[in-house]
Amino acid sequence: MTNPAAVLWDMDGTLVDTEPYWIRAETELLNAHGIDWSEEQGLEFVGNDLLTSAAMMQDAGLDLPAREIVDTLLDEVVAKIEASVPFRPGALEFLDAIVSAGIPCVMVTMSYRRLAEAVISACPEGSFVGLIAGDEVSAGKPDPEPYLKGAALLGLEPGACVALEDSKPGLASAEAAGTIAIGIPHLVELEQRPGRNLWSSLQGRGVADLQELTSQLSV
Structure with a gap:
């Protein structure tokens, strides 16, 4: 895998x-x-x-x-x-599993840098190796620029990266950039369509779930 x-x-x-x-x-x-x-x-x-x-x-x-x-x-x-940081259900556990597996994480957000850095500071040390912030891009989500920059930050092709998103503009941005995009609906429903990956929650998810998606692409 x-x-x-x-x-x-x-x-x-x-x-x-x-x-x-x-x-x-x-x-x-x-x-x-x-x-x-x-x-x-x-x-x-x-x-x-x-x-x-x-x-x-x-x-x-x-x-x-x-x-x-x-x-x-x-x-x-x-x-x-x-x-007090209001983490989403299962998010910290999933983040820890990814980092423990040696997979680098980059935050790609439309929030301003100083807010994003406050959230990153509340995560376990070393959780994120990079940050693309909303006040530092020329075009925000749903434009693909944020996710293209997120992958480029690590010198990677977007198609080698998984993106996690909850919103329609965010998921559209990740898909347009060519990432392996996963939608986790929160405040709004996300449309199910062929080839789209939707999870109901991050609770109970692990690295094996990501490996399953990347393995499907390599078949």
Whole structure:
């Protein structure tokens, strides 16, 4: 059985679930400026890049520059991550199994670097050998650029790498890049189609599951 050359991890929704932290931070910021806003309304921001969410908050009446809004939200969410990291079920165990097998892992996320680094710092030392962050790419997911860069970081062809994703844009990015993409649905359903790999969870998964996929490609 053949190991993949590397595993490229999406962060939010796959490794961790920080969405409740974001919704709380956005709601608290709006409320602090006298704007009536609920966490239920905060669901409108899910999946947005930070500048888009900032623009929506300005539309709701928040009179602050977009960059200040983004920095304020990042400060709040990073502080929450440093206090407690909400790992997805089975994610840490799966990550440990991959690293123990000598397979390098790279994080490929649309989150900003300082947030991603806070999550990486909460993982066992040496879990990730590289990071592609959302504020460092010219085109974000669903464009293939993030995953192409993730593989290139290790000098690998994308087709030799497994990518783990929970979202439609993320899975589209990984597939377009030519990786062995695995979808693990979280907040949204992912469409089942021929040739697509979908897992219901990372719980109970191990290196043998990855080897099965890479072996199918080599047949």
